[in-house]
Amino acid sequence: MSLKIDNLHATLENGTEILKGVSLEIPAGEIHAIMGPNGSGKSTLSKVIAGHESYIPTAGTVTLDGADISEMSIDERSRAGIFLAFQYPNEVPGVSNANFIRAALQSRLPKGEEIDAVAYYKSLYEKMDLLEMDRKFTARAVNEGFSGGEKKRNEILQMMMLDPKYCVMDETDSGLDIDALKIVAKGVNAMRSPDRGMLLITHYQRLLDYIKPDHVHVMSEGRIVKSGGPELALELEEKGYDFLKEPALA
Amino acid sequence: MLTEDTASAVLDDETKDAINVDRTKGDFTFPERNKFDAGWGLSSKTVDYICDVKQDPDWVREFRHKALAVFESKPMPTNWATEDLNNIHFDKIRYYLSDGEKPKRTWDDVPPEVLETFERLGVPQQERAFLAGVEAQYDSEAAYSNMDEELKKMGVIFVTSAEGLKEHEEIFRPWFGKVIPTGDNKFSALNSAVFSGGSFIYIPKGVKLKQPLQAYFRINSESFGQFERTLIIADEGSEIMYMEGCTAPKFDTSTLHSAVVELVALKGAKIQYITVQNWSGNVFNLVTKRGIAMEDAEVRWIDCNIGSRLTMKYPGVVMKGERARGEVISIALANTGQHQDTGAKMIHAADNTTSNVVSKSISVGEGRSTYRGQVHIPKHLKGCKNNTECDALLINSHSRTDTYPAITVKGNQHATQHEASVSQVSEEMLFYMQQRGLDEGQAMSLAVNGFINDLVREFPMEYSVELKRLIDLEMEGSVG
Numbered sequence: 001m002s003l004k005i006d007n008l009h010a011t012l013e014n015g016t017e018i019l020k021g022v023s024l025e026i027p028a029g030e031i032h033a034i035m036g037p038n039g040s041g042k043s044t045l046s047k048v049i050a051g052h053e054s055y056i057p058t059a060g061t062v063t064l065d066g067a068d069i070s071e072m073s074i075d076e077r078s079r080a081g082i083f084l085a086f087q088y089p090n091e092v093p094g095v096s097n098a099n100f101i102r103a104a105l106q107s108r109l110p111k112g113e114e115i116d117a118v119a120y121y122k123s124l125y126e127k128m129d130l131l132e133m134d135r136k137f138t139a140r141a142v143n144e145g146f147s148g149g150e151k152k153r154n155e156i157l158q159m160m161m162l163d164p165k166y167c168v169m170d171e172t173d174s175g176l177d178i179d180a181l182k183i184v185a186k187g188v189n190a191m192r193s194p195d196r197g198m199l200l201i202t203h204y205q206r207l208l209d210y211i212k213p214d215h216v217h218v219m220s221e222g223r224i225v226k227s228g229g230p231e232l233a234l235e236l237e238e239k240g241y242d243f244l245k246e247p248a249l250a
Numbered sequence: 251m252l253t254e255d256t257a258s259a260v261l262d263d264e265t266k267d268a269i270n271v272d273r274t275k276g277d278f279t280f281p282e283r284n285k286f287d288a289g290w291g292l293s294s295k296t297v298d299y300i301c302d303v304k305q306d307p308d309w310v311r312e313f314r315h316k317a318l319a320v321f322e323s324k325p326m327p328t329n330w331a332t333e334d335l336n337n338i339h340f341d342k343i344r345y346y347l348s349d350g351e352k353p354k355r356t357w358d359d360v361p362p363e364v365l366e367t368f369e370r371l372g373v374p375q376q377e378r379a380f381l382a383g384v385e386a387q388y389d390s391e392a393a394y395s396n397m398d399e400e401l402k403k404m405g406v407i408f409v410t411s412a413e414g415l416k417e418h419e420e421i422f423r424p425w426f427g428k429v430i431p432t433g434d435n436k437f438s439a440l441n442s443a444v445f446s447g448g449s450f451i452y453i454p455k456g457v458k459l460k461q462p463l464q465a466y467f468r469i470n471s472e473s474f475g476q477f478e479r480t481l482i483i484a485d486e487g488s489e490i491m492y493m494e495g496c497t498a499p500k501f502d503t504s505t506l507h508s509a510v511v512e513l514v515a516l517k518g519a520k521i522q523y524i525t526v527q528n529w530s531g532n533v534f535n536l537v538t539k540r541g542i543a544m545e546d547a548e549v550r551w552i553d554c555n556i557g558s559r560l561t562m563k564y565p566g567v568v569m570k571g572e573r574a575r576g577e578v579i580s581i582a583l584a585n586t587g588q589h590q591d592t593g594a595k596m597i598h599a600a601d602n603t604t605s606n607v608v609s610k611s612i613s614v615g616e617g618r619s620t621y622r623g624q625v626h627i628p629k630h631l632k633g634c635k636n637n638t639e640c641d642a643l644l645i646n647s648h649s650r651t652d653t654y655p656a657i658t659v660k661g662n663q664h665a666t667q668h669e670a671s672v673s674q675v676s677e678e679m680l681f682y683m684q685q686r687g688l689d690e691g692q693a694m695s696l697a698v699n700g701f702i703n704d705l706v707r708e709f710p711m712e713y714s715v716e717l718k719r720l721i722d723l724e725m726e727g728s729v730g
Contacts, residue, residue, distance in 0.1 A: 025691050054677070074684035075693075083685075090682035094700030097669060104686035141700065158686065 001028040001065050003049075003082070003166040003197050018044045020222035021060065026166065026197040033200040033208055035233060036219035037241040041106045043087060045219070046170045050084040051077045053175040064166070079108055081165030083189045085172050092142035093236065098124065100142045101161050108162075118160035127160045131187050154185040167191065167198045168228035173207035185210030205237035273364075276371065277530060280363040282471050284389070288346035288444075290473075292316060295616040297443055299335025300346045304412055304446065314730060315444030317432045320671040324436040334560050340536055341697040343475045343506055344389045345444045346626050353385070353410060360386075371497060373466045380712055382461035383408045386470050387478060390446040397463070407452040408463055411479045413448025426481055429512035429542050429568070429637050437536040439478045446510065448478030453519070460492040462524075462710065467507075469498035469533070475506035482512070484519035484547075493524040497557075500530040502560070506534055512550055513541030517571065520548045526713055528720065529557035531587055539587045540595070543603075544569030552708050554581040556720050563620055566595030576605040579708050581717075583698075583722055586618030586648075593622035593654075594638075595663065602633040609640040610702050613649030614724065621653045623633045630661035636666045643701045644674045645694065654677035673701075674709070695725040 003026045010019040018041050026032050028187065036042050047064055048055050051074040062069050069077055092100060101124065106115055121138075130137065131153050143151050152172055159167055168190070173181055186213050188198070200211060208216070216232040217224045220241070226232065268482060288299045297318050299310045315528050326335050354360045357374050368374060368386050377384045383397030385408070390624035407418055408511070414422045432442040449465050469476050498505055507529060515521045521541060529535055535558040544720040551565035567576025578594035596605035611619035621640045634660075642651040660667050675697045682691035696723055706714045 011461060050681075052681055070323075073689070074681060075689045077686050078685050078687040086682065086685075091680045092683065092697065092700055094703035095696055100683075100686070100696070103692065104687060107687040107689070107692065162686065 001195075002026055004061075004063045004201070005049070006061050006063070007043070008048065008062065009218075010044065010055045011056045013054065013056065016173075017058075018055065018222055019048060022219075022222070024217060024224060026151070026199055028165070028197045029194040030214040031192070031198040031211065032217065033202060033213040033233065034217045034219050035202055035205075035236055038203070040219045041222040042219050043170055046084055046168045046201055049075060049077075049168055050082060052196040065152055075107070078162075078164075083159050083162055083164035083167050085152075085159055085167065085169040087174065088169040089143050089151045091144045095141050095142050095145055096139050100228035101158055103157070104162060104211075122163065127157055127187075130160075130190060131157055132183050133157060134188055149177065151182065152179075153183055153187075156184055157183055160187060162193060165196060165197065168201070169199065170201045171203060173202055173204065181207065183186045183212060193216065195240055204235045207222075208233045255334075270374060270418065270614040271472070273322040273625075276528065278370070278497050279369075279470055279472075279499040280367065282347065283349055283361075283728040284347045285350035286346065286348045288344060291341040291652070292343070292345055292444070293317070293562070296345050300444055300446060303346065303348070303350075307416065307419075310415060313427065314433075314443050314445075319440050320444055320530070321436060321439035321440040324433070324439060327436060331562060332560065332591065334589065335534075338504065342473055342503070344471070344473055345475050346476070347471050347474055348389060348391040348446075350488075351391075351393070353392040355394075355396050357394060360393050361542060361642075364388050364492070367468060368394070368466065370496075371466065371468070373464075376464065376712065378547065380461060380710075381464050382459055383463045384518070385410065385449050385470070385594050386467045387447045387465065387476075389471055389474060389476065392447055394564065397638065401459070404457050405454040406457060407450065407454075409450050410477055411445065411448045411450050411481065412592060414481065418450065418452065420482060421479065423451055425483055425514050426511065427512075427513060430540050434538060437508045438510050440506050440540040440692045441479060441538070441579055444475070445477045445479035446589070447476070448480040448511075449482070449491065449492075450480070451490065453484045453490050455718055456486040456487045457485075458489040459491065462493050464493045466497070467494065469507070469529075471498075472501045473503045473505070475508065475725060477507075478509045480509065480511040481514075482521060483514045483522070484516060484521050487518040488516075489520040490538045491524065493526075493710070495528070497528055498530045501506075501532050503532065505530075505533045506730055507535045507537070511539040513542060514538075515543045515547035515549050515574075517544045518546045518551075519544075522550045524552045524709060525554060525715065526709075526720075527553075527555045527557055527561065531557070531559050532677055533558045535561040535563065537561070540566040540568065541576070542568045542570055543574035543576055545600075546573050547571060548575040548577070550577040550579070551594075552579045553592070554709070556583045556592075556715060556724065557590065560589045560591065562591045564593040564595050566597065567605065567719065568599055569605065570599045572581045572600045574600050574603045576603070578609070579705055580609040580617050581702050581705050582611040583612065583721060584613045584619045586615035586617055587619045589620070591620040591622065593620075593624070595624045595705050596626065598625075598627040598634045599633050600632060600634070603631075604635045606631040606636070606668070607640070608705060610643070610650060610705055611640075612643045612645065612698055612701065613618055613651050614645040616648050618650040620651070620657070623655040623657070625655075625657040625666065626661055627659045627664050627666070631661065632663035634664045636664075638666075638668045641664045641672045641701070642672045643698065691725055695722045698725055
């Protein structure tokens, strides 16, 4: 059981190649972190995994528990178990958070089956309490007028509610103060499970103090250039990304 | 994996069935059994035929003939409105069709196919559930008209316009054609010449209706024009909510619906007029609606246009008494092949009057939405307020939306506010929603429902559910 990315290449519609052969396997039960400088292709990788249509995969495969998902639509991938926590979560004006999450859960049920409203709210409130979110957030329009930190917490709330097999978190730590970071980490750690794989994309080592990864990968110019254990993150923090450019590491 | 696939395949069929049933809800027709048919085209003979069949009093006959002359003298308003109006062929329309029966007071007396029509549309069911009275019009005349006994005892009148002008002339005549004069526009003149059906309502002083009255307008016949005429008078301190719905089968030829609706809210009265317009895509829907609000009175138009080929409708309120209030809440959805040309007209004619216009339009595919607003505040008044908001949502790049606000405010003792926005359901917003598991159609529906959510709340619950469902269906049909 794993989310496996094999020799993945992807270009923009204008032909610019962003991913230049990424290979990475995230087995269920493990947390992997990808670090790397701006423009290295980290966010693109997360969007290509989710099936974003602005990126054209030109080679390679993404397989989910052994099944190739290349032909699956965005929503099919989601229902198959891939969750992407967005770096910049979108606003959905006029749609309440509670209704949005409910619609997302409903989309996973066979037609004709309805979500039990009482159980739904119970589960929603439990997770909101864990993330220290005010109950008012259920009635507010999705991400509309939320602060940066509230948006990120809301992403983790959705992730907890949808209970995906594989979580991809794109710079979930950016824009968070230390308290908010701890809360988000608490949510993510609560989701650690032998049945779930996680991929953390981050710019800074700071997040990894709170969410301990099993493996750390460094991405640069559309490729994974170095992989190692948690100590690699500390090394990066100390030396900066420039050390990647040294010929010995290339 | 296998069971999931099998399940979703089966359910897809179910979904499809559900959608087909709903989409074609109004798309059926029965053979015509008209005893009276004014034939094709419009002339003074047509007008006389209608007068004879309806046994109109002389003053009405005269009113109609004058109106016909006005209609003939007025050009099509294509100098400002769409050229599509030129595709209405007035000589290829039948102006009056009826079976010659008086409206029935019980559904049991209604002819079987007419009863079946309204049952399929859910009208008797709604009447039982939450309405105080219903009029159901089939082509030119009402097939059914009834109201709670209690209301009758309180002096409420709810009859067809024909009964109104004959049996309640003393109340009817002073206001008939006064809020909307015959010559207001070409189509108000047309309606005045050939009107048939519609409601006459009178609410006595101080009577507040707890449940709505409803009219349902049904077109059954091809190449037909429906010209109902409604007059509602709410006497001092009274309150009424009136709702109208409409459907027609989809014919290859065009159908014309041209109504005139006049509302009179006397001192301190409140009238709410709610429309859910769901005509088929071959209907030209050219309607004139206006209310007059006296001192401390309120007229609210809550208007939703989902159907028709072309709708031109700008509900208005003339605020004639001090502190009168006028409001137009409008939702328009224009899909491919449709043009929703809607708006509002607010005429301030007394001090301290307040008007509010909130219009939201959604253009999908090749659909086109136009907002035309007019707010008039003359110089000699003081303390008038207007708020106008019009927001347009575009679903793809072929959609078109135009806004023509005209706010004439003279003098400086007034407060007006105008906001307009055009937004799109962006690819990124869709990606976000789809990443949570919603398919494209569901994501689109949710975005659209979110866009109009605050306005949908203004509709009574029974209607807002229907409205959301209709919009879901339109959205599901518009993608992929």
